[in-house]
Amino acid sequence: MKKLTLVTILTVGALSLMAAPDGKALSAKCAGCHGADYGKKALGVSKIVKDMKEDEIVKALKGYKAGTFGGPMKGVMKGQVANYDDAQIEAVAKYIKSLK
Ligand code: HEC
Numbered sequence: 001m002k003k004l005t006l007v008t009i010l011t012v013g014a015l016s017l018m019a020a021p022d023g024k025a026l027s028a029k030c031a032g033c034h035g036a037d038y039g040k041k042a043l044g045v046s047k048i049v050k051d052m053k054e055d056e057i058v059k060a061l062k063g064y065k066a067g068t069f070g071g072p073m074k075g076v077m078k079g080q081v082a083n084y085d086d087a088q089i090e091a092v093a094k095y096i097k098s099l100k
Contacts, residue, residue, distance in 0.1 A: 021088040023095025030080065030092075037099050045073055049096060057093040062086065 063069020
């Protein structure tokens with residue numbers, strides 16, 4: 001009986017770790033610069049992110065994080081995504097493309 005409880009706890013724990021990251025929550029802080037629908041040029045310089053393809057957004061965000069992508073203001077974006085892992089970046093891109 002004890003063993004079964006432990007297995008249950010471990011299984012539930014593993015499932016919650018595997019749960020997809022919440023793209024909406026992860027992108028809440030982006031709206032101030034990019035607009036809630038990503039239709040604004042952030043700080044007057046970025047592309048209109050909602051017009052980008054999902055894989056372009058993923059590439060850009062991973063690149064900002066790695067320091068291998070961006071324009072003159074890439075430092076702003078590096079700070080935004082520095083703590084996001086690949087799965088979280090992909091979830092954000094998916095969320096952006098789900099907006100209409
Ligand atoms: C403080 C304002 C600010 C916030 C907050 C912000 N961004 Fe940005 N974002 C910018 C700026 C400025 C650029 C252009 C940087 C450059 O020079 O490459 C940019 C660029 C981008 C690009 C690439 C577009 C291009 O021009 O190539 C994407 C994608 C993006 N941001 C997504 C996000 C996401 C997702 C978040 C939230 C996790 C976020 N941004 C938060 C200001 C911001």
